[in-house]
Amino acid sequence: MRIAGVPGVAIAVIDRGKLAWSRSFGVKNMLTRAPVREDTLFEAASMTKPVFAYVVMRLVDEKRLDLDTPLVAYRRPANLGDDPNLERITARHVLAHSTGLPNWATGPLVTSKAPGSSYTYSGEAFIWLQLVVETIMQMGLGGVMQAKLFGPAGMSHSSFGWDEQIARSAVFGHSEPPEGEETLPPQPTRELGDRLLPVASRWRKPIASWTYEESIAAMRETDPKTAPSTHDLLVNSAGGLLTTASDYARFMQLMIDRPTRADWEISEASRRAMLTPLLDIRGRDISRGLGWELEQSSAGPLFQHSGSNYGIFKTLGVGDARRGRAIVVFTNAANGNALAARIVRQATGIDRLKSLV
Secondary structure (H helix, E strand, C coil), X not given: CCCCCCCEEEEEEEECCEEEEEEEEEECCCCCCCECCCCCEEECHHHHHHXXXXXXXXXXXXXXXXXXXXXXXXXXCCCECCCHHHHHCEHHHHHCCXXXXXXXXXXXXXXXXXXXXXXXXXXXXXXXXXXXXXXXXXXXXXXXXXXXXXXXXXCCXXXXXXXXXXXXXXXXXXXXXXXXXXXXXXXXXXXXXXXXXXXXHHHCCCHHHCCHHHHHHHHHHHCXXXXXXXXXXXXXXXXXXXXXHHHHXXXXXXXXXXXXXXXXXXXXXXXXXXXXXXXXCCCCCEEECCCCEXXXXXXXXXXXXXXXXXXXXXXXXXXXXXXXXXXXXXECECCHHHHXXXXXXXXXXXXXXXXXX
C-alpha cells in the first residue's frame, strides 16, 4: 500500500459460494489517520452498474419492464436530441453498453453509432434507464434498490445519496501519491452531499429517497449558476453506490452457480443472461453481458467490473460463477487500480485483468 500510494483498502473474498473472508487496511483520510473499518463506506463508482442491472432484471422477471422495448415507450427524457436512433434504444442496449450514446454529455443526447452495432460505454444511458425504473416504480432509485436488493440480500451498509452518518463513515479520496500531502484533493461527492443536506432537511426528505427530478431541482437550488450534470448525481445508477467490500461481495454471491435461489432473487434465466456474452469489445479479449464485463481467462470464464470516481476512488470485482469464487477490492486513491490488480493476482493467480475502465 505504501509503495502504491494507497492509504486505505477493503477486501472481501467469496469461496465455495460463501463470504469467506473480509478485511480492511489503512486509513480513510491521510490527514486525520482515521482507520478503515469493516463498516467503512467506499464509492463503488462504475461497479454500481452491475448492481443496478440486477434490479433491472428483477423488474424484467416481474414483467414490469421488457428488455427489448424502446426506452421512449416508458420515458422520454427532456435532454434527447434530434436523432432517430434514440427511438430504438432498449434496456438490453443499455446494460450491454451498445446504445451508441456517449459516456457523459454536455448537450442534448445523440448517438454516434446505431444501437446494438458496437460497444459504446455510456453512463448517460444508465441514467436514462434509471429514469425508466423510477417511472415504472413511482419512487426514487434509492427506494427501489433498497426494496429489490439491499434489504433482501442483507446489504445493510449499501445506499445511495448522502447523510450525516454516511459522511462519518465514508472514506476520502487521495491523489497520487498521498505522501507529504498537506491537503486532500477535491471530494466532489462529499462536497455536493454536504451542500444538499440543508435542502433535504428543509424538504424533510432524505437524499437517498430523491427522484432524478428532485436531485436536479436541489442541485439548481444550491448552485443556480451551474447547470446540473448527470455525472454528479448522488442517486446515480451509473456510479453512485456507497457500500462496503463485504456488502458488494454479498451481491456477487447472487451471480454464483447454485441449485436453488430465494424467491426474491432473479430467475436462473436472467442470471444466465447477465453472464452471457452479447457484444465483443474490439481489441480486447473480453465481451459485455448484461451489466457485467466477461472475460475468457486462463482460469476459465470470469465476470468482472471496475470503477473510478473522480480519479481518486478505484474499485475492482472479479468472480468465477462456476467455481463459486469472487474477490472485491475497494481503494481510496488514484493508484488503486495497480494495487487492486496485484491483490487479485496474488489471491487468484489470474495474471491478466483487462477491465479497469
